[in-house]
Amino acid sequence: MEWGFGDIEEPQYKSGWAWLDIRGTKIRSIRIIGEDVMAYKAHWSSGKMRMCGGYGCPLCEAGLNWQRRFILAVKDLKNNRNYLWEIGGATARKVAESTEWYGAIAGITYQVARQSESVNSRLVLEEVGFMELKKEEQINKEIMLKIIEELLGLPSGTSLIHSEY
Ligand SMILES: [Zn+2]
Numbered sequence: 001m002e003w004g005f006g007d008i009e010e011p012q013y014k015s016g017w018a019w020l021d022i023r024g025t026k027i028r029s030i031r032i033i034g035e036d037v038m039a040y041k042a043h044w045s046s047g048k049m050r051m052c053g054g055y056g057c058p059l060c061e062a063g064l065n066w067q068r069r070f071i072l073a074v075k076d077l078k079n080n081r082n083y084l085w086e087i088g089g090a091t092a093r094k095v096a097e098s099t100e101w102y103g104a105i106a107g108i109t110y111q112v113a114r115q116s117e118s119v120n121s122r123l124v125l126e127e128v129g130f131m132e133l134k135k136e137e138q139i140n141k142e143i144m145l146k147i148i149e150e151l152l153g154l155p156s157g158t159s160l161i162h163s164e165y
Contacts, residue, residue, distance in 0.1 A: 017147045020074060020083035022123060027113045031131065032095075033082065034073035034139035035106045038148065041066045049086075051152075068092075071148060073139040077109070082139070084151055091123055098127050106133045 022028060041052035043059040043066050050059060052066050060066070070092045074085045087095070099105045109129045115121045139147075 015147055015150055017082050017084060017151065019151060020076070020085040022112055022114055023119065024117045025113050025115070027111050029077040029109065029111050029128070030074040030083070030085065031077055031107065031109045032072055032105050033075050033133065033137070034141075034144055035104065036073075036139075036141045036144055037092075037095075037105065038071040038144065040069055040071070042069045043067075070095075071144075072105075073144055073147070084144075084147060087123075091125055094125055094127075098130075102130045104130075104132070106138045107131045 020028075020030065041054075042049045043052055043057075043064045044050075045059055045064060049069060052060060068089060070087050072085045072087065072095070074083050075081070076083060095105070095108070098108045102108060107130050108127065109131060111126045111128050113124050115124050
């Protein structure tokens with residue numbers, strides 16, 4: 001239990017995980033807690049990101065462009081909650097650079113905020129360090145897939161991995 005309306009925007013899921021929703025210029029400290037990065041193709045349609053259905057996808061057939069999106073497991077160091085963090089190419093490139101530098105992705109710590117209060121304003125990302133995580137502290141691929149399925153509301157067993165990606 002917590003006091004206040006702080007998390008009102010974040011729906012509660014069975015697993016206790018939520019999507020990391022970075023709003024406004026208030027800085028959040030987050031640490032990546034899994035080595036696995038899930039990548040998927042998505043279309044921006046009707047005001048939201050929709051996962052590309054792959055072969056025969058109606059949005060592809062409608063001629064919509066696609067972009068690559070990435071999902072990482074992170075922990076908010078202030079409220080100690082776990083989140084899935086979905087990022088686009090520009091942010092992913094910065095994370096990839098840090099990963100190259102440290103030789104690992106789990107443990108990289110960032111301060112993130114938006115450039116302005118506007119919902120769609122650019123994400124400002126500053127790497128603030130690295131803490132080596134033990135294997136048992138890390139979120140593995142299997143757990144991550146379960147969380148993604150739960151947060152996307154997919155029936156268990158749905159394949160998120162499309163070989164043509
Ligand atoms: Zn598609």
